[in-house]
Amino acid sequence: MSSEKMLARIGGLLRQAESTTNPHEAQAFMEAAQRLATATSIDLAVARSHTSQRERRATPVQRSIRIGETGKKGLRTYVHLFVSIAAANDVQCDVAHNSTQVFAYGFDTDIDACEALYSSLLLQMVRASDAFIRSGAHRPVAGVTARLNFQLAFAARIGERLATAKREAEADAIRADAIRADTVRADLAGAAPEPTGTALVLRDKQIELSDFYQQTSQARGTWRGSKATVAPSAKARRAGDRAGREARLGPSPELPAGRRQLA
Template sequence: MSSEKMLVRIGGLLRQAESTSNPHEAQAFMEAAQRLATATSIDLAVARAHTSRREQRASPVQRAIRIGETGKKGLRTYVQLFVSIAAANDVQCDVAHNSTQVFAYGFDTDIDACEALYAGLLVQMVRSSDAYLASGAHRPVAGVTARLNFQLAFAARIGERLATARRAAEEQALRADADRPDAAAADDGSLSGTALVLRDKQIELTDFYRRTSTARGAWRGAKATAGHSSKARHAGDRAGRAARLGHEAELPGARRELSRPQR
């Protein structure tokens, strides 16, 4: 499936998620979107593996993702959300020191999937945290502390959900590969078919990132300034479990000094 077709399919899943009031259905649509992104990524990786070096062969790229303008509140947790999504989609990230931009390293299709997922989930995160603060349930904790904790927990839960969906999609692909009658092991007998392609893709991405990234130090994000609020974290986690997907454009930003997100 091409990147364009994948985005059209993901868009359809997002619209279905937006149209349902059932949180279980919404979660199913979200996981389906991630599985589609993973399956497409695997298909294209297999295609790249069979493309002659004499032909035009897709390579990893670096892309700037605009998060917000300098001085806008909340950018650190916005970055954390994007990084959590990227981690489930074979995309590595560097972050501008003021959190206005993320620089994504990966294949075009994988970065496209990250942007599509981020666009819908960012709106969900902001709206749900605003509703939580408006309810007053965070008191006596300060609003800024509650917001940071809420949104950090939301991003973490989203990352876990997407990673789970990704693992399921990869396991399904590996099982299908193993069941093929013509499945063949690698020369050393350790890997076969899709598993070998996924390993080679990861090596290629790692090499590209090391050659291309100019990041220095580690981006600590909201973790550097957030006090702790158990109530806000529990609320953010619940919202992350129930999140549905929608559409929204990224916010504008500017390129600045980069750092690597802490793992």
């Protein structure tokens, strides 16, 4: 599936999610979007593995994602959200020292999926944290501290949900691959045809990405924004985690132009 088709289908899931008031349906649509992104990534990885070296084949790229302007508060929680999404979509990231940019390393379609998910989930995270602060439920903790705790918990929960959806999609693909291989062997009366090897393809993709990152990245350290010291607020963390569990993907007209500044 091409990047454009993938984004169009994800956009359809976003519209379906926006039209439902059922939180269980909303969660299903979000997980379906991640599973679609994972399935597309797997399909393309398999296709790449069968492409002749003489043919033009897709290779990893590095893309700069603008997170926000210098001095804007809360940028590290925005970065934490993007990095959490990226981890579930085979994209490695470097982060500018002031958290204004993320440098994403991966295949184009995987980075596109990250931007699509991020553009929707960022709006939800900000709106949910604003509503929490306006409610006064964070008191007596300062609003700034509560917001950081809320958004960090939201991003962490989103990362866990997307990672689960990715693992399930990969497991489904590997099981389907095994069934196809068994069917072919049976048809050939015990012969041993060359399997498509989805698991092997995924491993090779990770190696290719790792090599590309090591050769391309100029990072001089490790981003620790999400681990930086933040005064704890148990109430804000619980609220952020709950919002992350209930998050749904809303409409995102920016999908076809997702490379512009997202926040």
